[in-house]
Amino acid sequence: MTESDAARPPAEESTGATSQPAPRMQSVADAARDASPVVIGYVTLGIAAGMLLVAEGLSWWWAPVWSLVIYSGTMQMLLVPLAGGGEPLATIALSTGFVSGRHVFYGLGFPLDRVRGGALTRLYAVHAITDEVYALLAARDRRAMSGRYLVAVEAISQTSWVAGTTIGALAGTALASVVGERIELLGFVLTALFVVLAIENWRNHPDIGVLCLGLVAGGVGLAVGGSAALLTALVTLALGLVGLYVWRSRRPGAPAPRSASGQGVE
Numbered sequence: 001m002t003e004s005d006a007a008r009p010p011a012e013e014s015t016g017a018t019s020q021p022a023p024r025m026q027s028v029a030d031a032a033r034d035a036s037p038v039v040i041g042y043v044t045l046g047i048a049a050g051m052l053l054v055a056e057g058l059s060w061w062w063a064p065v066w067s068l069v070i071y072s073g074t075m076q077m078l079l080v081p082l083a084g085g086g087e088p089l090a091t092i093a094l095s096t097g098f099v100s101g102r103h104v105f106y107g108l109g110f111p112l113d114r115v116r117g118g119a120l121t122r123l124y125a126v127h128a129i130t131d132e133v134y135a136l137l138a139a140r141d142r143r144a145m146s147g148r149y150l151v152a153v154e155a156i157s158q159t160s161w162v163a164g165t166t167i168g169a170l171a172g173t174a175l176a177s178v179v180g181e182r183i184e185l186l187g188f189v190l191t192a193l194f195v196v197l198a199i200e201n202w203r204n205h206p207d208i209g210v211l212c213l214g215l216v217a218g219g220v221g222l223a224v225g226g227s228a229a230l231l232t233a234l235v236t237l238a239l240g241l242v243g244l245y246v247w248r249s250r251r252p253g254a255p256a257p258r259s260a261s262g263q264g265v266e
Contacts, residue, residue: 026146125154
């Protein structure tokens with residue numbers, strides 16, 4: 001045993017690091033602290049979404065209305081060209097189900113037992129669960145979170161999204177008064193957004209099979225065209241992903257799930 005080992009406190013010797021107190025997750029201030037990364041992302045993306053809405057010819061006040069009622073960044077982005085193009089309500093509803101249907105399952109894993117209050121508070125707690133909020137809360141000890149903290153994280157996150165989309169819509173309206181019809185050139189925001197998301201997803205989960213399915217689904221949608229283009233592409237992609245999963249899970253020699261013990265995290 002060296003001199004430094006002898007001088008090390010017993011707690012440090014057994015754990016290799018000093019224990020740190022768990023962060024508080026009780027008050028609105030705690031929620032504001034933890035939700036700050038979500039706020040930065042929502043304001044930035046919301047400005048782009050608001051400008052895209054105005055570029056499609058819609059009034060700026062649709063931005064806060066959609067952000068309060070729909071509150072789904074991906075669907076709000078897709079709804080702009082759908083509504084601007086006069087797509088049938090059935091097409092919009094089915095597209096919403098495909099794109100945002102996953103939010104229904106978030107409520108099953110959300111710690112609603114920690115939320116105190118009436119039915120409206122609980123309904124809002126389910127309504128305001130987004131991908132980012134769910135990821136933020138799922139990484140924390142649910143037993144240490146208070147109901148006030150949970151609802152505050154959601155309310156702060158949605159407020160930032162509403163503010164971002166409204167600022168973007170107002171800025172787009174002011175820009176439209178200067179550039180006129182050329183404001184439609186801002187439509188590239190939607191394409192650029194999904195290109196960035198596709199690149200980021202490929203970097204994290206490279207899968208040539210899924211990539212090919214996406215290309216095929218896009219080609220089918222373009223071939224169909226018209227109001228059914230998006231819905232056809234989504235249905236094709238969904239069926240293809242289900243078929244790919246079934247084929248991979250049943251093919252001979254398919255690798256079994258690896259145990260996390262002894263494995264490093266990549």
